[in-house]
Amino acid sequence: MSDSFLFYDLETFGADPRRTRIAQFAAIRTDAALQEIDAPIDLFVQPADDLLPSPVATLITGITPQQARAVGVPEADAFARIHEEMARPKTCTLGYNSLRFDDEFVRFGLYRNFHDPYEREWRSGNSRWDLLDVMRLWHALRPDGLVWPVREDGATSFKLEHLAAANEVRTGDAHEALSDVRALIGLARLFRSAQPRLWDYAARLRDKRHAASLLDTIAMMPVLHVSQRYPAARLCAAPVLPITRHPRIDSRVVVFDLDGDPDWLLDLDADTIASRVFVRREDLPEDVARIPLKEVHSNRCPALVAWSHLRA
Known part of the structure; x- marks a missing residue:
């Protein structure tokens, strides 16, 4: 499907991709066997004069606006290079929690600098991938081959910094973009080596x-669905039943978590169901359960396994 993988990571001046900017971009291109084929890319990006960076983000990354201004390039130049690399034909761009975070910064940045924000994700045989739910899938189904760090509450930690440290694939500091990229490649190599069939299966879900x-x-x-939306006590996994497509967005399917009581869907009217879906759990009365409906986005690399593929 892809001639190369472009592993990338961002450090940013805030958490909102609409209002804040990238501080650092790093990427490494590998072949399908996860061997490096190009020189690493490591760019600092000059901050905008009219935007204040988040103090919290600066403390986390250690990148000050003064540093980025001194050694960085203008944002337009940075996104010209980012677009050039990500739009190369048959490139799979991937990161860690990238669908929810990094990709959104890239989309807004490309648009702001007069590049198409979406074409690099699909044109010319391109794709994108996020290894966070893939790691959860590995842990839930075939955990052999990796040391899984445990949090204080006894649940497995899927933070990149914890996984990298436990498996000794870190070179450099956490929250430094190029170091995080190398750590992610190290984990991907362990996955591909330990569970090659599962790696290939998960890669197909990019389509x-x-x-x-x-x-x-x-x-x-x-199907089995693995997602952060399910509790760690269930290995972040749930058997779900596809119910219906989203009425306006064809790439979304509404599923029902089979751990819940399906009689709720049969007995309640639409308004009552809505009142028990689109509400925080803590806002429900104690004797009322939330109805476990969820949207799955087929264009966001969902971690799905056909029931027929599962075995004890």
Whole structure:
């Protein structure tokens, strides 16, 4: 599917991609066997004069606006290079929690600097991937081959810094973009070496058509869904049943968590169901359970496993 993987990471001056900017971009291109094929890229980006950086972000990354201004390049130049690398044909761009965080900064930055924000994700055989839920999938189904760090509450930690330290793939400091990229490549190599079939299976889920084929609302066959939305006590996994497609966005499918009582869907009217879905759990009365409906996005590399593929 891809000739190369572009592993990348960002450090930013804040958490909101609409209002804050990138402080550092780092990337390493590998071949399909995860061997480096190009020189690493490491860019600092000059901050905008009219935006104040978040003090919290600066404390986390250690990148001050003065440092970025002194050694960085203008944002327009940075995004010209980012676009050039990500838009190279048959490139899979991937990171860690990148779909929810880094990719959003890239989209807004590309748009702000007069590049198409989406084409690099699909044109010319390109794709994107996020290894965070892939690591959860590995842990839930075939955990051999990796040391899984444990938090104080007894749950597995999926933070990149903890996984990298436990498996000795870190070179450099956490929250330094190029160091994080090298750590992620190290974990990916361990995954591919320890569980090659699962790695190849997960890689297919980059294709939204393949992911959508597992969410068949006509056959309504259950699948295993791995996501941060499910508690660690359940290995971040749940058997779900595809119920219906989103009425306006075709890439989304509504699923029902089969750990819940399906009679709720059969007995309650639409307004009551909505009142028990679109509400925080703590806002529900003590004797009322939240109805476990969830949207799965076929174009966001969901971690799905067909029920027929599961075995004890």
